[in-house]
Each structure stands twice: as structure tokens, then as C-alpha cells.
Amino acid sequence: MGYQRPVPYSRSTSWAAHRRRNPPSSEPGIDMFCPIGTPVLAAESGRVADTGDSIGPATGRFVTIDLDDGRRVRYLHLKSRTVSVGNRVRRGQVVGYSGATGYGEEDWSWNVAETGGAHVHMTLWPLHWYVFGSNGTLDPEPYFDADGVAASESAKPIPKRRAPMNYIRITGKAGERRGGTYAVFAASDGTYVAEFVGDSGPDNLVELNDEGQIGRLQNIIRGLR
Ligand SMILES: [Zn+2]
Known part of the structure; x- marks a missing residue:
């Protein structure tokens, strides 16, 4: 079973497009466009490793989860979060609500030309630490369930990994x-x-x-x- 997509969406900006930006995104991921207030779901079971409540940084409010398979995921620009550092989360659990926060703004969704509109930015790292830069992250797309929003038993399983030696x-x-x-x-x-x-x-x-x-x-x- 692949990862749970955090929100339902029909429009997105890809990981590759984040890397092509000038300057490139410091944490390339996927932007999933959805209305503000959409529940954001955990990709897989894990533990909340980090949160941010300030709208000052580019990230806006965020939740970071260290997944049990050894990878790390972070959801940016949230309106609010429902979990705290140390909390265990299960796959599909609501960890927050989507927004358009960051760059010092509570809601930049009006600026469609620059932001594309309200979205959840999801970053995926291969291990339980942050690596920034255009080569630091994984493209989340191949890790999702095949059929999009709903969980699917037919999706390709993600190999369970042991901790790095x-x-x-x-x-x-x-x-x-x-x-x-x-x-x-x-x-x-x-x-x-x-x-x-x-x-x-x-x-x-x-x-x-x-x-x-x-x-x-x-x-x-x-x-x-
Ligand atoms: Zn983004």
C-alpha cells in the first residue's frame, strides 16, 4: 500500500517544477491545490518530529512526521495543526488543516499569479532529518497510492526498510x-x-x-x- 495523499486535489505543481524554479526551491516537493480548511492526512504511520506555528517563514505553519518506514514528510502553509511534537500518528489521521500561510501572510491565496492559490506543499526526505537544496528531497509522486485520494490495496507496496546501519x-x-x-x-x-x-x-x-x-x-x- 502506497502513501496516503494528504488532500484531494485535481491540480498540482510537481517536484520537478520546484527544482526548475529560479532560484530552485530549497525543499522541492509537490503543491496540491485545495480549498483552505481541507483536512490534511498523514501519509503513513509515524511520529510528529517538528512543527512550526509562525507565518513569518516561507514554510508558514507546518507539521513534520518521521514515518515508520524511515522517511520524513513535511506539510507546509497550514492554517492550523492538530498534532504536537512527539505524538504518534496513524496513516490517514488528520494532522492539520490546509491554508495559505507563510512569507509573513496569514492568507496569500489571493495572489494567484505568484502562488498558484491555496495549496498544501508536501516534502519527502529519504531519512529522519532535513536536507535542504534541490538534491535533498525525494519526489513523493511514486510513493502515493495509484488511484489518488483514497487508499488502495492494489497500489504497489513500499518496501519496508530497516534503519540505516x-x-x-x-x-x-x-x-x-x-x-x-x-x-x-x-x-x-x-x-x-x-x-x-x-x-x-x-x-x-x-x-x-x-x-x-x-x-x-x-x-x-x-x-x-
Ligand atoms: Zn511548493
């Missing part, structure tokens, strides 16, 4: 394209899989810049580049 940052040599941080997971078949998580990471990650060492790890960890 380690984090590796490949620093490489100056001028090389390589770089970034990977979470390393133990796969069920005994191999290891690396998942790119962006530019930053936790304090205790392993930094690698030795070409020989990187090459040896690439032989045993799939997805490490």
Missing part, C-alpha cells in the same frame, strides 16, 4: 562531480545498498576520499557512486 560521505577530489552523503542499508539478501541522501548528514558519518577505499566499497555496496 551507517552513513558514508564521499568527498572526492576538488573539481570532481562526485560528492554527497549515502545511507547504507543491509539488504535482506546479505548485500549492502547505498541510498543518496543529499549533501549533509549526521555528525558520526564516515568520510571517504581515498580512491582505492572508495573502489573497494563500490564493489560491495550497491548504489554507491
Whole structure:
């Protein structure tokens, strides 16, 4: 079963479009256009990790949930929230109500030319921390249920993941394209899989810049580049 879409909508702005903006969105996600006051539903079960109640920042009011599958989701521009940090939430639970808050405004939905109208912005991160920048987030679209708003048993299941066993940052040599941080997971078949998580990471990650060492790890960890 895929993720629950947070709100019903027929018009949206894609993750790719957020990344194409000039300047690019600092947390590319999907804008789902819906009337102010629409209940916002949790994508999956998890724990509320962060909330924001100020309309000052671009985010407006928001709710961040650390999902039980290891990913993190955040809903922006809310009119209000119904959960607090530390609360457990279940899939489909109402976590707030949609709005058009942020940039110091309680309701910017009148400015359709610039904002597109009232919407919920959903950001998805691969792990339980914030990574900002155009390469820091995942496109939520493939993770949703196939049929849109309602839950569907026919949707492709999301593989349940174990917590990452380690984090590796490949620093490489100056001028090389390589770089970034990977979470390393133990796969069920005994191999290891690396998942790119962006530019930053936790304090205790392993930094690698030795070409020989990187090459040896690439032989045993799939997805490490
Ligand atoms: Zn957005």
C-alpha cells in the first residue's frame, strides 16, 4: 500500500517544477491545490518530529512526521495543526488543516499569479532529518497510492526498510562531480545498498576520499557512486 495523499486535489505543481524554479526551491516537493480548511492526512504511520506555528517563514505553519518506514514528510502553509511534537500518528489521521500561510501572510491565496492559490506543499526526505537544496528531497509522486485520494490495496507496496546501519560521505577530489552523503542499508539478501541522501548528514558519518577505499566499497555496496 502506497502513501496516503494528504488532500484531494485535481491540480498540482510537481517536484520537478520546484527544482526548475529560479532560484530552485530549497525543499522541492509537490503543491496540491485545495480549498483552505481541507483536512490534511498523514501519509503513513509515524511520529510528529517538528512543527512550526509562525507565518513569518516561507514554510508558514507546518507539521513534520518521521514515518515508520524511515522517511520524513513535511506539510507546509497550514492554517492550523492538530498534532504536537512527539505524538504518534496513524496513516490517514488528520494532522492539520490546509491554508495559505507563510512569507509573513496569514492568507496569500489571493495572489494567484505568484502562488498558484491555496495549496498544501508536501516534502519527502529519504531519512529522519532535513536536507535542504534541490538534491535533498525525494519526489513523493511514486510513493502515493495509484488511484489518488483514497487508499488502495492494489497500489504497489513500499518496501519496508530497516534503519540505516551507517552513513558514508564521499568527498572526492576538488573539481570532481562526485560528492554527497549515502545511507547504507543491509539488504535482506546479505548485500549492502547505498541510498543518496543529499549533501549533509549526521555528525558520526564516515568520510571517504581515498580512491582505492572508495573502489573497494563500490564493489560491495550497491548504489554507491
Ligand atoms: Zn511548493
